[in-house]
Amino acid sequence: MRRTRPAVVATALALVLTTACSAPREGTAAAGRPVSGGSLTWAVETEPITFNPHQYAQAKARLLVWNTFEALLTHDTQGGYVPWLSTGHQVSADGRTYTFKLRTDVTFSDGTRFHAEAAKANIDQFSVDGYNPSVRAVQLRNLDRVDVVDPATVVFHLRQPDVLLLDFLSSPQGAQVSPKSLKEAKNLKAGGPDLAGTGPFLLDHYTAGQEVVFTKNPAYNWAPAGAGHTGPAHLDRITYRFLKEPSVRVGALTSGQVQIIEGVPATDEALITANPQLSLSRGLNSGSAYSYYFNTTHAPFDDLRVRQAFREAVDVDAVLTGVYRGSATRAWSVVGPTSPFYDRTLEKTYGGDAAKANRLLDEAGWTARDADGFRTRDGKRLTVRLVQSAPFVRDRRDVLAQAVQAQVKQSAGIDLNVAVVDQGTATQALADGQYEVFDNSRADTDAGAALNLLLHSGGAINRTGFQDPALDELLEQGQAASDQARRKTAYQQVQKLTITDQALILPLYAPADQIAAGTTVGGWGFEPAAGVPASAYDLWLSR
């Protein structure tokens, strides 16, 4: 792996491998100077369930979205926003009015001009019943209306200050689809070649279960400031092949059947790093870390000491090394380590102290032991249940749970009961409160969006059941303040309250994406902020 910029090298000293923010374009030096033309095949793990960006729900499909669609804003490497289809925006003093100036030189691939009416039509589309109720209820909760001032000016009026509007306008759901497509597309919610965007590629065809092919948009000339180049994309054509089996993806790469892959499991990393013709890079995702959330609504986790004891009973480093062979980055906070809101002071402040765990459990009254060595209180075993929904288990999280299970049993006599079940059973268990541990990670680009859902007393996936007006107040401050420093202060207090004071959460690892590519491929890397593989715009193939 070679790096081209001093900033990248500096960051690499801090982290074992490059992260999302530090290396937007990896592998450039290895392959020489960018060349125009050629076609490339990329093996990806996940097949998108939709090609309509407004319906986007899979972080793993994000690299496809930005080939054909673009948003008003995008992210820079410092965690801020840069204009994309806009030229700038202003926020009113009360934080309730966002005025966007739009680019006037942009055309959708169906020939329609991009202008303020189009931007309004995209937002208004979410008011159509059944189009995407989730976006309307979460991201656009505070949006009152959108006004068109002139073809190059659009104004968003909010009911209350909500800085997460910017996050929405930089997200796939906020991407701009041709208003003509919104009216005429055959299967609008499924998307497809008849859904026109403004991006550097055109969706040529999609063969379900096999591949999706994009061709260059020769008219493209409006790349954002942070992109690796300007003008049309380098590649004439890119094919994404859906290979769900990790070992098959790696085999296809090592045998030269594809030139680049994403999703390299820890067990296969050695195959890539040992091969001089290949290189591997990892990017940490944005959003919330993969964590265990303790259900505080009933025993035993209604007792702070038991929550703390569970955390002390797990030696997270040992568990991660065992399961991921040192390729996982440990998380110390619910906020991912690449987020600007991450509180570094939480590191090494808790966890991995079996003696303390046992002392806390003794204090909490779980003093007796049963025949199997588990702690009991009043004849009842210290059992906590983790219910995992099979369709959403990834990154060997089921194996990770088994490793945690073994640890808490051995070090503190806690019985962690892990069940991997179908989606219906899992939802039922959550709805009925038949769980003590909930596991989750979210890929939101702004960690605040994840925290609102997970920690606010009215949050849609608040599985801790913890309700605290002070916590809600802090989360609301973080969402309303347009000043980044004030947001950071609020979210640091949120982290202190939930991680240190209340021990509501056991953060485990920071989810990551991996890319492996042949040395003939240049311009690959991770999206700033989101930390997922970037689109094909900067990709090129040396000849």
Added chain:
Amino acid sequence: MTRAVARRIASGAVVLWAAATAAYLALLAAPGDIVDSLIGDGADTPQIRAQIITEWNLDRPAVVQYLDYLWRAAQGDLGRSYLLQRPVGEVIGDQLPPTLRLAVAAAVFGVVLALVLAVTTRHRWVRRASSTAELIIVSTPPFLIGIVLLSVFSFRFGLFPVSGDQGWAALVLPAVTLGLPIAGVLAQVLRDGLDRALDEPFAVTARARGLTERAVLMRHALRHSLIPAVTLLGWLTGALLGGAVIIEQVFGRPGLGQVTLQAVGNGDMPVVLAVVVLAAAAFVVVNTVADLAYLLIDPRLRRSTS
């Protein structure tokens, strides 16, 4: 004759209806409801729930939904996929041809290989070696067979491409992976049938007439051993459909297996129902073919039915 055909069609329709109904009831009885499945691990609020219910007309009683489904299905409208937001007919129609290609290729390969093995491995140690190999193949998960074949023939020697439904070369490895276990089972059954047939008095008579051992085997015994093998046609269909789920995943092939897996995992009821009905239809067709094959193989059955 026409009455027999009519009876076949009628019983086929009953089987399809029963399969659809059973699948409907099973999905209804499964924990969690459709709204839960559609929300997945996303945000869950009363407003979101209400909209999903309105969108898919889920507020009607289950009986009404069921009758409505039957009425539409009878008219050829299989509904829309909850997950993929496309008409189910279109989803299935896209994915059926690659699965059919895979299934037919695997079946042909499996049957031919089984016949060759059963007939050629009659000598003591060859027979034992073949039989052992067959048992090993049958008890190896198809997933593993696929990965091993890929590693050797695709990744190591580059003879066949790994992925997709792209011409004959890409069909070879998946068809072999799916066909090998079928060949294993069929070869065992055929060999057993041959053994029994060769012990029958007619074999002794044939030998007494001066026929060579080869002629006795090919002309007389093989025909007898086919009857139990044909009975396995139904099992074969199941093995092909079930195996396709795994094979398609390993080889990155499009097909019904992938669609089914995704639909079951996400509670995509319209797609699951369509796949069940399609599978039931396949069984009806195959069993009809099996019944006809009996008549073709065994003249005694022809006399008793007429």
